[in-house]
Amino acid sequence: MTKFGSMVPELLRNLNTKPVTILYPFEKVPTPEGFRGTPRLKPGECIGCRSCVRDCPAEAIEIEVEKVEAPAAAEGQEAPKPQKRIKVILYLDRCVHCARCVEVCPKNALYMDLEYEVANFTRDALRLVQE
Amino acid sequence: MEYLKIALYILVFPGFLFQSVFSTFLEWLDRKIYARMQNRRGPLYTGWNGLMQPVADIVKLMAKEDIVPAQADRFIFSLMPLVSLAAACTAGLYLPVWHLTRYNSFEGDLIVVAYLLAIPSFCLFLAGWFSVSPFSLIGATRVLTQVFAYEVPFFLALLTPAVLSGSWRIAEIAAFPWTSGAWWAIPLQLLAFAVALLSLQAKLERVPFDIPEAETEVVGGPLTEYSGKKLALFRLQKDILMLVGSALIAALFLGGFGGGLFLGALQLVLKTILVVALLSLVKAACARIRLDQIVTFSWRYLAPLSLIQFFIVLLVKGTGVI
Numbered sequence: 001m002t003k004f005g006s007m008v009p010e011l012l013r014n015l016n017t018k019p020v021t022i023l024y025p026f027e028k029v030p031t032p033e034g035f036r037g038t039p040r041l042k043p044g045e046c047i048g049c050r051s052c053v054r055d056c057p058a059e060a061i062e063i064e065v066e067k068v069e070a071p072a073a074a075e076g077q078e079a080p081k082p083q084k085r086i087k088v089i090l091y092l093d094r095c096v097h098c099a100r101c102v103e104v105c106p107k108n109a110l111y112m113d114l115e116y117e118v119a120n121f122t123r124d125a126l127r128l129v130q131e
Numbered sequence: 132m133e134y135l136k137i138a139l140y141i142l143v144f145p146g147f148l149f150q151s152v153f154s155t156f157l158e159w160l161d162r163k164i165y166a167r168m169q170n171r172r173g174p175l176y177t178g179w180n181g182l183m184q185p186v187a188d189i190v191k192l193m194a195k196e197d198i199v200p201a202q203a204d205r206f207i208f209s210l211m212p213l214v215s216l217a218a219a220c221t222a223g224l225y226l227p228v229w230h231l232t233r234y235n236s237f238e239g240d241l242i243v244v245a246y247l248l249a250i251p252s253f254c255l256f257l258a259g260w261f262s263v264s265p266f267s268l269i270g271a272t273r274v275l276t277q278v279f280a281y282e283v284p285f286f287l288a289l290l291t292p293a294v295l296s297g298s299w300r301i302a303e304i305a306a307f308p309w310t311s312g313a314w315w316a317i318p319l320q321l322l323a324f325a326v327a328l329l330s331l332q333a334k335l336e337r338v339p340f341d342i343p344e345a346e347t348e349v350v351g352g353p354l355t356e357y358s359g360k361k362l363a364l365f366r367l368q369k370d371i372l373m374l375v376g377s378a379l380i381a382a383l384f385l386g387g388f389g390g391g392l393f394l395g396a397l398q399l400v401l402k403t404i405l406v407v408a409l410l411s412l413v414k415a416a417c418a419r420i421r422l423d424q425i426v427t428f429s430w431r432y433l434a435p436l437s438l439i440q441f442f443i444v445l446l447v448k449g450t451g452v453i
Contacts, residue, residue: 011416019170021171
């Protein structure tokens with residue numbers, strides 16, 4: 001058994017120190033290095049290979065590839081190739097923030113940002129469409 | 132005019148209004164000091180630094196549904212919060228502040244206050260007993276067991292300043308250092324002061340003497356079945372009991388509240404705050420002890436200590452210094 005009243009000096013010292021409580025919605029805890037927030041797409045880098053879709057453990061990524069008709073070729077020039085329009089749809093309600101998609105992306109088109117306050121009222125608001 | 136004065140005395144200062152306002156402030160202070168000692172912040176959002184939090188708690192409880200268990204004795208169940216609140220408030224009327232009349236100061240009022248301060252504990256016991264719930268019953272028996280442990284040291288501790296000043300009148304005991312100039316009487320009674328402080332802590336059922344409402348074992352103890360307005364009254368009673376008990380200790384052991392209305396009221400506030408801060412320190416420094424440990428502690432340490440103090444005072448009195 002510790003001595004009776006042995007905690008008193010520490011208690012009195014505590015009166016003069018800063019509280020450890022962080023007033024969360026007003027003060028934020030700084031995110032540590034390598035923090036895995038929300039996956040984001042660098043615009044125009046995705047080639048639509050679907051590696052991330054295959055590897056995602058939570059099945060939270062969908063990729064839609066649309067073919068865009070090339071404009072008509074100008075006189076005497078080669079016709080431009082038909083372009084692809086790639087839509088990456090991320091379901092934040094299913095995402096487990098494991099950053100596996102970032103690791104497997106061959107073009108490094110995905111990265112994790114520091115956003116962690118993703119709670120919302122509707123499921124639709126958690127459907128992130130990035131192009 | 133006389134009746135108006137009495138009405139003011141009972142309703143405003145130091146009656147119900149002052150008691151309820153100041154006691155909620157004391158509860159805030161207690162929670163704040165307790166939190167700061169544990170490196171927390173304490174109440175924060177209601178009013179300046181959470182100052183209105185105890186009031187908000189009571190108002191919220193007032194608005195909640197009030198349920199009386201089907202098996203409970205309806206009359207006593209409803210009566211007990213009122214009786215205990217009334218007893219605590221009435222005890223507060225005998226504090227030696229402002230003008231003293233024959234209604235609020237007479238020879239022997241110390242005994243009256245000590246008995247009035249004992250009533251809330253018995254009300255708590257009856258409230259738990261007539262709730263007819265296992266948790267309430269266990270809590271109620273614990274309350275009663277604890278009463279027999281701390282009440283005797285408390286009375287013995289209150290006896291010491293009475294013997295020293297040779298009066299049973301709180302006002303005279305409080306005025307004793309002022310009239311006789313014997314300010315050394317305050318350090319002389321340090322032992323009795325400590326015993327009274329710990330007994331008051333037990334009376335208020337705060338840590339380490341909170342076994343009757345040990346929430347991990349018996350939910351809310353005697354108050355398990357209480358809700359709504361009745362629980363709010365019990366909370367207010369506990370706050371007022373803390374105020375009156377602390378102010379009584381301040382009056383008896385810390386030199387009272389002499390020096391006119393304003394200086395007296397200021398001293399009342401400051402000295403009561405000091406006692407409450409000490410109570411918070413005890414609360415923060417200890418963990419809950421078992422019922423048998425409370426009884427052993429009271430009878431093995433508190434009661435002999437107060438007796439030793441009593442004999443010291445008798446010796447001093449016998450030498451004829453005073």
